[in-house]
Amino acid sequence: MSTVFETYTAAVHAALDALEAAGSIPAGLDRKAVALEPPRDPSHGDLATNAAMVLAKPAGKPPRAIAEPLAAELAKAAGVASVDVAGPGFINIRLDPTVWIDELNAILAAGGDYGRTGMGKGVHVNVEYVSANPTGPMHMGHCRGAVVGDALAALLEFAGHEVTREYYVNDAGGQVDVLARSAHLRYREALGEDIGEIPEGLYPGDYLKPVGAALAAEFGDTHVGKPEIAWLALFRTRAVDAMLALIKADLALLGIHHDLFSSEAEVQAAGEADRAEAELRAKGYVYEGVLEPPKGELPDDWEPVELTLFRSTAFGDDVDRPLKKSDGSWTYFGADMAYHKRKAERADQLIDIWGADHAGTVKRIQAAVAALTGGKPFDVKLVQMVRLFRAGEPVKMSKRSGSFVTLADVVREVGKDVVRFMMLTRRADAPLDFDFAKVVEQSKDNPVFYVQYAHARIHSLARRAAEGGFTVAAPSAVDLARLDEAELDLVRLAAQWPRIVEAAANAHEPHRIAFYLGDLAAAFHANWNRGNDDPSKRYLIADDPGITNARLALARGLGQVIANGLHVMGVTPVEEMH
Template sequence: MTLYTQFAEHIGAILDRLEAAGDIPAGIDRKNVAVEPPRDPSHGDLATNAAMVLAKPAGKNPRELAALIAPKLARLDGVSGAEIAGPGFINIRLDEDAWRDELRTIAAAGGDYGKSAIGAGKTVNIEYVSANPTGPLHMGHCRGAVVGDALANLLEYAGHKVIREYYVNDAGGQVDTLARSVHIRYREALGEDVGEIPDGLYPGDYLKPVGVALATEFGDSYAQAEEGEWLTLFRERAVAAMLELIRSDLALLGIRHDIFASEADVQAAGKPQAAEAELRSRGLVYDGELEMPKGKTPDDWEPVELPLFRSTEFGDDQDRPIRKSDGSWTYFGNDLAYHFQKSQTADVLVDIWGADHSGTVKRIKAAVEALTGGKTEFDVKLVQMVGLLRDGEPVKMSKRSGSFVTLADVVEEVGKDVVRFTMLTRKADAQMDFDFAKVVEASKDNPVFYVQYAHARIRSVHRKAAAEGIDISGEADLGLLDGAELALVRHAAQFPRIVEAAAGAYEPHRVAFYLFDLAAGFHALWNRGNDHPDKRLLVVNDPGLTRARLALAAGIGQIIRNGLAIMGVEAVEEME
């Protein structure tokens, strides 16, 4: 149990006693009662809004209710004072032993420190990456891949059951284009001079091995054949090859998915028809005509009757067609069915999309709400593109891809951990530049380096203590830690709160921000020893003090490892 959960229980017990005494009504909803650090550290160590959120249902003034709670908090072990502030907040001051106890809690919990049960086993389906299976992943896919995977780790850490899903768009015209592009590479592998790849096809060299494999398997059987004879076969083989390439690219980032769901399979299983029937049965799909688009005139607009989903009933700005005039499914019709399929096995759906898909968020949210009767929670996290720079200059395209810089190229140059950490150093919907020079820079301006360096320093001082023959195996006297050192424990103790807040908001970047601040606090503590040897973590002639400070360092290192594990980043033992 962490310090914050411990005091949440204390407050719950106090409220129980107030109920039993008749001071507040029984059964008041307490879900919004929180324990957190005060905004101004000078006001105390913890703060609670209990009186503020419960006063109205309790029929009391907030300060009146706070006056009933604060004295009971003040009498708890480890509490040096509880003060009412402003309209009814309660600030709590702890004695120093509370922070020493929390450091012991960190040591005892180890890799489980910060884990939460707020997920209560709820199943969350996170769909991320979902790039068209037409080539290798590029850096536009990278950010969404990292955000989605880190979010999956975070939600598991917070007690959810997570399904990692990739949606394969293998039923659209782009996969026919892929098959035609592969057919050219197939003929090339047979010795034909194919010249320049025609406009509209995929020109990348990554398709050459697919062509060679087909030439080896089928010889020249399809070299001069009509398209209808080979298109389906080449499409299936090409998509399979591209998915293997995509899986390989994702593996470079340490990313795996539990499910690769096929759009073609969704259609073949009749899922769009089933979704339409379900919505029609409830009057949420009707046959009607779309409004004339802006800029069109009656002379150049021919209205067509289409099946329309009543998305306006769920906050959208217009009803949306689920089929085209030729009877084929619209993108929305397919997506509606796919999300209905996902909702059958999950309590919550989270999609990680590129920011260019922002226009479709409202309609898909409307569809999920309609199809599930509002029982399935649905959220979309939009991810902005990444600008690639080298010393401030835009990076040229990759020869391998033909039009973009591949994810594999970037990971090969700077490493998985640098890529993953960097992708989480800004909010997902904020613009980001990835400068090859800056992300490997050994400076405090580089968050990746700064956090890794903190962990490496912690490990190095433990190795040095062993080399100096200092016995650090016994129980440390944490009473030897000074105020600045205990202040760092206060910061460390916020990690469980950060995990829960980040998980609740589906924002894994909050963990990266927290680790950077924690690392900064540790580096500041380390740097005290530059001018004052007695402030160093390792004081050779004082093994007792060294043991206490290394216990502190070990606790900080543990939290850095726990946070980096959520981000999918290794905690390095030493820096080169």
């Protein structure tokens, strides 16, 4: 069944077809910019279209010269109560209340599938997110990108896409050698050696003690006193495996599970970087050259060195980028380029979720993907930092001491659902403050509580009705025409859910779901509070089963939309507040 917006978008295009047939507008006008949406001022009607405004110039007519005949055609559509032309040519449409009653029935009938679309059918999207270096447990610096990526993947699936959730394991760089040396130190400690203070440059956290103990139990003192070359590769593999197990366990606390973990070391060992370089060289995008010197005062040790360069300036980057270091080994960009080529061979679209500290590398990787794929859709979403507070005071952390707030600690303190919801209460590219006290506060200023409270309130109605001996009527026996205008306004807002899904999926912005749920919850609470001043507006009226059944159906519909939105966010809808 079509949603309200699909039905009346089709009506707008049918009316435009009629104007074309009558010769009122030229045939074949580009209608891509024609939109149908709720008017900014609800008093103007239920829907508004900009069709006359955007088609006026290409049609060579004043907007009102299109708007007036278009309004006359739209007035003929089923369910349209009135159509008005406003200002220079905006068209406002008011629908008959039966349209909203039908939409409420559609919400109740569709249940958990209400809002699902076929928009992404046949499109395979790879979403890569988290991809933290496998050198320690997840901390709150990783948390936001993890939630944004996971919610985006769920949103795209809800919009009909096939989605692969991927984690790129950076296990080929110098940081994993540092990890191996740090694990070797803890291994010696587990065998009884007094290792003293952790040397500068190694990872100091206690999370490596169990790794050292496991290595000691497996190998005894076999690797004590041996040269690094004898044990580095083995300890690197064991330590990375242990860290990945730790990372997966931390992510599981947030309800996050990736479909695929790809290894940077494996990509390089398979020769994929070499093949990507050869492909780019054949296209004329790779050459041997010397980078321009750094701007400003030159370092004393700077000297021009010939490098293998990718011509990323051909795709809008500021400078060309080295694929290999002076010793012939791959730069991180060179390896990353090959990895993205691999992803692009398996998916129709690529999305990466990165920390804002990687902003400087976006242009070069987008350039490489464009060169390797011929322009396959590729979006990089940058996620800003999370600032932690306790009762308004910043939480201090020290990387040097290994003291940081782990994701696991936060989830255990405030709960998975609170963490996930809060990470989506701001645009990903805006900083986010996370106050341990405020996120569990039971007030309307806490969006997590306010939305969950709306869902719990709705579920309380069914319990209270049962406790009062009220018999809920079958859907076919409920007279939804008893709902008043304020209650139909709630249906109007709930009916926006499918278009919110499509807009958020198209923009790759899952925070829009949280914003929408906040608006829907606020509208529901305001409607609920009418009963405080006027008992006849309460949801349960003992001596009027007709209005009670109508309002219970309304509440169930609103609760369903809230639950659907929370599920997309990866948040469990609660039925009782504690």
